[in-house]
Each structure stands twice: as structure tokens, then as C-alpha cells.
Amino acid sequence: MDWKPDRESKTPIYIQLALYIESGIADGTFPPDNPLPSERGLAKELGINRSTVIAAYAELESNGLIDRNRGSGTTISKDIWGISKKRIPSWNRYIEAGSFLPNLPVTQRIHKEMAEQNLINLASGELSQDLFPMKSLREITSNRSFIGSLGYDHPQGNVILRETLNNHVKKYRNIDANPSSILVTSGAQQALHLVVQCLLKPGDAVAIENPSYHYNLPVFQSAGIKTYYLKGDQDGINPNDISELYKKHRIRMIFLNPIFQNPTGTLMAENRRKKILEISSEYGIPIVEDDPYSLTAFTGEKVETLKSFDTTGNVLYISSLTKIVASGLRIGWIIGPKAVIERLSDAKQQVDFGHASYTQWIANDFLDSTNFESHIKNLVIQLKSRRNQIVNSLQTYLNDKVDFYIPTGGIHIWCRIVQEFNEIQLLEESIKRGIIYVPGSTMGSEKGFVRFTFSREKEEYINEGIRRFADALKAVSNK
Numbered sequence: 001m002d003w004k005p006d007r008e009s010k011t012p013i014y015i016q017l018a019l020y021i022e023s024g025i026a027d028g029t030f031p032p033d034n035p036l037p038s039e040r041g042l043a044k045e046l047g048i049n050r051s052t053v054i055a056a057y058a059e060l061e062s063n064g065l066i067d068r069n070r071g072s073g074t075t076i077s078k079d080i081w082g083i084s085k086k087r088i089p090s091w092n093r094y095i096e097a098g099s100f101l102p103n104l105p106v107t108q109r110i111h112k113e114m115a116e117q118n119l120i121n122l123a124s125g126e127l128s129q130d131l132f133p134m135k136s137l138r139e140i141t142s143n144r145s146f147i148g149s150l151g152y153d154h155p156q157g158n159v160i161l162r163e164t165l166n167n168h169v170k171k172y173r174n175i176d177a178n179p180s181s182i183l184v185t186s187g188a189q190q191a192l193h194l195v196v197q198c199l200l201k202p203g204d205a206v207a208i209e210n211p212s213y214h215y216n217l218p219v220f221q222s223a224g225i226k227t228y229y230l231k232g233d234q235d236g237i238n239p240n241d242i243s244e245l246y247k248k249h250r251i252r253m254i255f256l257n258p259i260f261q262n263p264t265g266t267l268m269a270e271n272r273r274k275k276i277l278e279i280s281s282e283y284g285i286p287i288v289e290d291d292p293y294s295l296t297a298f299t300g301e302k303v304e305t306l307k308s309f310d311t312t313g314n315v316l317y318i319s320s321l322t323k324i325v326a327s328g329l330r331i332g333w334i335i336g337p338k339a340v341i342e343r344l345s346d347a348k349q350q351v352d353f354g355h356a357s358y359t360q361w362i363a364n365d366f367l368d369s370t371n372f373e374s375h376i377k378n379l380v381i382q383l384k385s386r387r388n389q390i391v392n393s394l395q396t397y398l399n400d401k402v403d404f405y406i407p408t409g410g411i412h413i414w415c416r417i418v419q420e421f422n423e424i425q426l427l428e429e430s431i432k433r434g435i436i437y438v439p440g441s442t443m444g445s446e447k448g449f450v451r452f453t454f455s456r457e458k459e460e461y462i463n464e465g466i467r468r469f470a471d472a473l474k475a476v477s478n479k
């Protein structure tokens with residue numbers, strides 16, 4: 001319970017506690033028919049006498065706000081009519097009834113820990129502050145005049161930004177688009193969401209990679225979509241598996257992250273990328289190519305996206321600035337046939353009336369400046385050095401205890417822990433030691449993996465994080 005007694009106050013502590021619970025009942029923090037902690041448990045948690053809790057509960061009971069039953073403990077009264085004269089909704093029932101599903105509990109736990117504690121963060125799929133192009137962004141915000149440009153913008157996204165994105169994808173990703181076939185979204189995440197919501201219906205079957213970022217998204221389940229898995233190796237998924245899935249389950253869409261995949265870091269072989277396009281054309285199945293990472297190749301080479309080979313418009317191409325500029329800008333985009341983009345844009349307008357103009361201008365000016373290219377060059381050097389560090393640290397502290405593939409781009413490394421271990425215990429032991437990562441079960445069905453992200457911390461912290469993780473693994477093995 002998030003409450004502390006005010007020992008200076010003239011109000012007795014049991015009244016303070018009763019008032020706190022009463023206000024929690026009124027605002028729905030403690031919903032009707034929900035249990036309250038035991039007297040002993042609450043006294044211990046709050047560091048007060050058990051007799052104080054008993055007195056507070058007695059006060060609430062006499063006001064009809066709680067029920068106390070031998071054996072079944074203390075609960076908030078089901079019917080608090082008459083006392084407060086206000087009916088309080090049973091928020092828990094609403095929370096559980098919504099059709100949009102929550103994140104997995106372990107994912108919620110990781111988000112909470114990252115928000116509340118200062119941990120070494122090998123979990124968050126983003127760049128660290130020092131990798132953001134702060135100088136250029138500052139210059140842009142101080143030089144630009146925003147007057148007249150802060151109204152609702154075009155629902156597909158600012159027209160100048162779409163021109164700039166059009167030039168950007170041509171230059172850096174070899175993609176022929178045009179501004180009317182681009183929709184600006186709130187990150188790649190919103191683009192994925194819009195695709196699922198607008199282009200699929202409950203009962204449809206789709207194929208996703210296992211493990212993958214898409215495996216981690218409740219968005220498919222919320223929409224009643226059945227997901228079938230495509231397993232991969234170091235060269236990505238096997239295209240023939242798509243044909244098999246199509247024949248068996250009539251899959252209606254394929255979601256792929258072929259370049260420096262999250263979480264495995266693998267780059268799909270070019271012949272497989274081409275073969276997948278052939279299969280897509282043979283069966284007429286659209287591909288959603290999710291590509292936040294293709295500009296991060298450590299060799300500095302340009303990696304061809306599926307979309308760059310797509311001559312028929314079978315690929316919906318999604319990308320964002322999250323992994324190459326700054327996650328907080330929330331600038332993403334989707335490219336596809338005009339009719340599809342207009343459908344998604346209509347939906348986006350219903351959701352949020354179009355993207356915030358401010359960050360669209362900043363993104364536009366940065367992408368359009370000569371600083372962008374040098375920023376990417378520098379970013380790749382930094383990411384490579386962090387990749388080298390994590391590989392080094394894994395070899396130093398966990399040499400015979402982990403197996404991994406060394407990624408040649410991207411920001412993640414996917415490790416198989418050789419020994420058996422309890423995933424939750426390992427996470428708890430790691431958090432206790434001040435390091436957080438993503439447990440493999442949230443991203444794939446196979447047991448025994450963890451995902452480390454090496455872009456969010458500098459080298460020394462990466463090293464320290466892996467050292468602490470090794471310590472946590474040792475503690476779990478000794479249990």
C-alpha cells in the first residue's frame with residue numbers, strides 16, 4: 001500500500017489509515033469486492049502496530065465500507081451504497097473486459113522496473129541519450145520558425161516530411177515510393193497496429209517469425225488473429241516454410257523483420273529475401289516488412305530491403321527513426337499501395353487526428369540536412385564498438401555458459417543459456433544486482449534464451465551489466 005503515517009499529525013494513525021483506504025475506495029484504487037491485506041501483513045508492510053490496523057479496519061467496517069469474514073479475510077464491501085451515496089464502478093471488471101489485451105506480466109514488470117529504478121539497462125530497444133544527434137536537433141529547434149505550422153496537419157503526415165521521406169528511402173533504402181504512398185505514424189509500432197486493425201479480421205491467420213518482436217505483441221491476439229510461426233537460422237527464415245503454412249492454414253499476411261532482426265540480430269540471406277517475394281507473388285500473400293535497423297550495418301554497406309526488390313506492390317514497408325535518431329520523436333512510416341495507405345490514414349485520423357506537427361518538422365529538417373549522413377556513420381561506429389564490448393564481456397564472464405550469434409548490425413544479441421534455469425528467478429536475481437534484460441519467453445517459444453540490447457548503455461556499463469548477470473546466473477544455479 002502506497003501510504004505512510006504522518007507521525008507529526010494530531011489525527012490518530014488508525015484514522016489516517018482508515019481515511020486513506022476510504023479515499024482509495026472512492027477513487028477506485030480499492031474496487032468493491034477486492035481483498036485488503038491481512039492485519040498482520042499490512043502492519044508489517046507499513047511499519048505500524050497490528051492493533052492500529054485492527055482499529056482502522058474496525059472503523060471502516062462500522063461505516064459499512066469493508067466486510068470482515070473469519071477465514072476469508074477482509075474485503076471491500078460489494079455494495080457501498082448508502083454510505084457514500086455514490087456508486088463506485090467495479091474498475092477491475094472493466095479492466096479485464098476490454099478487448100485490447102494487456103502486455104504479458106513479465107513485460108509489464110520490466111517496464112515498471114526500468115521506470116522506477118536506476119538499473120543497467122540491457123532491455124530497452126533504443127539508443128542511449130549520447131547517441132542522439134543532440135547538437136543538430138538543438139540547432140533545428142532553435143532556428144526553425146514554427147509560426148503557422150502548428151494546426152492539425154494532413155492526416156497522412158506533413159506533406160514536406162513525406163517528400164523528404166520519399167527522398168530518404170530512395171537514397172538509403174533503394175525504395176521507389178511517392179509522397180502519396182507514405183503514411184507518417186507514431187513509430188513503427190503504430191504502423192503495425194494500424195495494419196492489424198484495418199487489414200485483417202478476427203479469425204484470419206498470419207505468419208510471424210519465432211522468435212521475433214512480433215511474437216511479443218498482444219496486438220494480434222487482441223484482434224482475434226491466429227499467429228503461425230516461422231523458425232529461422234543464421235540466414236533468417238526458410239522461405240519454403242511459408243508455402244507450407246499457406247497450404248495448411250491459408251495465411252493471409254506475413255510479418256517479417258528480415259534485417260538485423262529483433263531479437264536474434266540475424267540478417268536474412270539475399271537469396272531468401274528474393275525467394276520470399278516470389279512466394280508472395282505466387283500465392284498473392286502480402287508481406288509486412290518491419291525494418292527499423294537496415295541503416296545500422298556495421299560494415300557500412302547498404303542492405304537491400306525486401307521492398308527494394310518489390311516490383312508488384314506486395315510489400316508494406318514499415319520503418320522509423322527510433323533506432324537511428326531518437327525513440328522519443330515517435331516518427332515512423334509505412335509505405336504501400338495508395339488505397340491501403342488511405343485506408344490506414346483514415347484510421348489514424350480517427351485514433352489521433354494525425355501526427356504531432358512539431359516532431360514532424362524536426363524529423364524533416366534533420367533528415368533533409370547533411371548532418372544526417374555523418375550522424376549515421378558515427379552511430380554505426382559506436383554501435384559496432386558496443387557490439388564488440390558485449391561479445392567480449394559475454395566471452396569473459398559467461399564463456400562456456402552461453403551460445404550466441406554475433407550480429408553484424410542492429411542493437412540486440414540473443415543468447416542461449418546452456419544450463420537449465422528458472423527464468424523468473426534469474427530475472428529477479430539480476431534486478432537485485434541492478435541489471436535488466438529481456439527474458440526470452442516474451443519473444444520466442446523456445447526455452448532458455450535472453451535478449452541483451454547493447455545500444456542503451458555505454459561500454460563500461462555493458463561490461464558491468466554482463467558481469468552482474470553472470471553473478472545472478474551463478475546464484476540461480478546454486479539454488
Ligand SMILES: Cc1ncc(COP(=O)(O)O)c(C=O)c1O
Binds near residue numbers: 188189321
Ligand atoms: C522490429 C521492431 N519493430 C517495431 C518496433 C517499434 O519501434 P518504434 O515504434 O519505436 O518505431 C521495434 C522496437 O523495438 C522493433 O524492434
